[in-house]
Amino acid sequence: MLKKILFSLIVTLCGLHGVMAATSTVSVVDDSGQTITLNKSAQRIVALAPHVVETLYTAGAGNKIVGAVDYSDYPNAAKSIPRVGGYSIINLEAIVALQPDLVIAWETGNSPAAIEKLRMLGIPVYLSQPNTLEDIGAEIKRFGVLAGTEPVANKAAEQYAQRLSTLRQRYQNRSTVRVFYQISEAPLMTIGGKQIITNALSTCGGKNVFDQLKPMASVITSEAVIAADPEAIVTSGMQKLNPTGLDFWKKWPALTATQRNNFFFIDPDLMNRNGPRMLAGTEDLCKALQTARDHRPKINQTTKP
Numbered sequence: 001m002l003k004k005i006l007f008s009l010i011v012t013l014c015g016l017h018g019v020m021a022a023t024s025t026v027s028v029v030d031d032s033g034q035t036i037t038l039n040k041s042a043q044r045i046v047a048l049a050p051h052v053v054e055t056l057y058t059a060g061a062g063n064k065i066v067g068a069v070d071y072s073d074y075p076n077a078a079k080s081i082p083r084v085g086g087y088s089i090i091n092l093e094a095i096v097a098l099q100p101d102l103v104i105a106w107e108t109g110n111s112p113a114a115i116e117k118l119r120m121l122g123i124p125v126y127l128s129q130p131n132t133l134e135d136i137g138a139e140i141k142r143f144g145v146l147a148g149t150e151p152v153a154n155k156a157a158e159q160y161a162q163r164l165s166t167l168r169q170r171y172q173n174r175s176t177v178r179v180f181y182q183i184s185e186a187p188l189m190t191i192g193g194k195q196i197i198t199n200a201l202s203t204c205g206g207k208n209v210f211d212q213l214k215p216m217a218s219v220i221t222s223e224a225v226i227a228a229d230p231e232a233i234v235t236s237g238m239q240k241l242n243p244t245g246l247d248f249w250k251k252w253p254a255l256t257a258t259q260r261n262n263f264f265f266i267d268p269d270l271m272n273r274n275g276p277r278m279l280a281g282t283e284d285l286c287k288a289l290q291t292a293r294d295h296r297p298k299i300n301q302t303t304k305p
Contacts, residue, residue, distance in 0.1 A: 028142045031129040032107055038124060041148025042102035046095050049087050049106035051275035052128050053078050055136070056104070058160075058276045059143035060152030067098045074269065074277070090114045096121065102146060104128055108216060130274045132199045133282065137161050140276065156276075163279055167203060167286060174205040177289045180230035180257070181208060185248060187219045196274045204286035206232075226252055232262040232292040234285065236271035260295040264288035 027037040046067035047053045053072040056065055068081040069090070082098070085091035087109045095103065100123060105115050107129035118125050126146065130136045137160045144153020179201055183189040191197050192213035201208050209228040210220065233249055246263040249255060257263065266288070270281030 026145055026148070028126070028145050030126045030142075031131075031135070031139070032127040034127065036102075036124055036126045036146070038102060038146065042100075042146050044098065044100045044102070045147065046084060046098060046100040046103045047072065048084070048090060048103065048110050049128065049273075050074070051130075051273040051278075052104045052106065053081070054273065054275035054277060055128075055139055056143055056147070058153075058156050059140050059147060060149035060156070061143055061147035064147050066100060067095060092117055095123075102126065104143075131194055131196050133164055133196070133203060133279065134161075135196075136274060136276060136278060137164065160276060160279065164203075167279070167283060171204045171286045171290070172202070174290070175293060177204075177206045177292045178209050178228070178231045179206045179289070180210070180225050180228060180233045182233060182235040182246070183217055188222060188225075189217055189219050192216055192218060196278070197271065200271075200278065200282040200285055201289075203282055204289045206285075206289050222248075222252075225249075226255065229256050231256045231260070232264060232289060233257045234264045234266065234288060236266040236268040236281070260292070262292045262295055264291070 024040050025037060026041055027035060029035050043064055044066045045056065045061065045064050047056060047065055048069050050069070050072045053065060053068050054074055056062055057075055057078065062075070062077060065078070065081055067084040068078065070083060070086045072078050072081060082094075084094040084098070087106055088111065090111060092114060095118065102124050103118055104126045105128065107127040115125055115127070128139060130139055137157045140153050140157040140160060141150075144150040144157075181191050181197055181201065183191065190210050190213070191208065192215050193208065193211035194214070195216045198208040198211055209230050210218070210224075233246060235246060246265070249258055249263070252258055266281050266284050270277050270284065
C-alpha cells in the first residue's frame with residue numbers, strides 16, 4: 001500500500017512539473033506575423049530601436065534591457081545601457097557577447113541580413129513595426145508577456161488606450177485638414193498611407209495629401225505639393241529646433257498653407273519614434289491642425305476648407 005501511495009505521489013508530482021514546465025513558456029505573435037516562443041520570460045533583452053527601448057520601459061521591462069542602439073535616450077536611465085551600434089549598422093559581436101535571450105528588432109529600420117544572422121545563431125528575434133497608434137498599445141502588452149511584467153504592462157496599455165480614445169473622440173469628427181507632412185527638405189520627402197504618422201493625422205481629423213503612396217517614405221517634387229495645395233504643412237525634422245525647411249514654401253504665395261501661415265513643427269522625439277510618447281506628439285499635432293482650422297476665413301469657409 002505504501003509503495004502504491006508513493007508511486008501515485010511521484011506520478012502526480014511529475015504531472016505537476018509537466019504542467020508548470022508547459023505554462024512557463026511564453027508566446028506572442030510579432031508585427032510581422034511570426035510567433036515568438038520563449039522557454040521562460042526574457043531576462044536579457046537587446047533592443048535595436050529607440051522606440052523599442054521606450055516601449056519596454058513603459059511595459060515595466062526597462063531593467064531587463066542589456067543592450068540598445070544609439071539615440072536610445074529615453075527615459076533617462078536608458079542612456080546608461082551598453083550600445084550595440086546604430087539601428088542601421090548593428091554590431092553583431094557586441095550583441096552575442098551580451099548573451100541575450102531575446103532581441104527586439106525594428107522591421108523596417110534594421111538590416112534584414114543582420115536579423116537573419118541573429119536567428120541563425122539561435123537568438124529569438126521579435127520584429128516590431130507599429131503602423132497605427134493602436135498597435136503601440138498592443139505592443140506594450142506583448143512586451144509585458146515576453147518579459148514577464150504583464151501587470152505593469154497591462155495597466156500601462158489600458159491607460160494608453162483610454163488616452164487615445166479621448167483624443168479620437170475630441171478631434172476625429174472635426175472638419176478635415178489637408179496636410180503635407182514633410183520629412184526632409186533635400187531631398188524633399190513625405191510619408192505614405194501606411195506610415196504611422198498618417199494614422200496620427202487621421203486621429204486629429206487630418207488627411208495626408210499623399211496617402212495614396214505605398215512606401216513608408218517617398219521622394220516627391222515641389223510641383224506635386226503645389227498641385228496638392230495642402231491647407232497645412234507639418235514637419236518634425238531631425239532637430240529639436242524649428243528647421244528652416246518650411247521657409248521654402250513661403251516662395252509660393254498661392255499655396256493655402258502659405259496664405260494662412262499654417263506651418264507647424266512637432267518635436268521629432270515625440271513624432272518620429274513609434275513608441276508610447278507618440279501619443280504626446282499626436283496631441284501636439286491635433287492642436288496644430290486645430291490652429292489651421294482657426295485660421296480659416298470667417299466668411300465663405302466652405303469654399304476652400
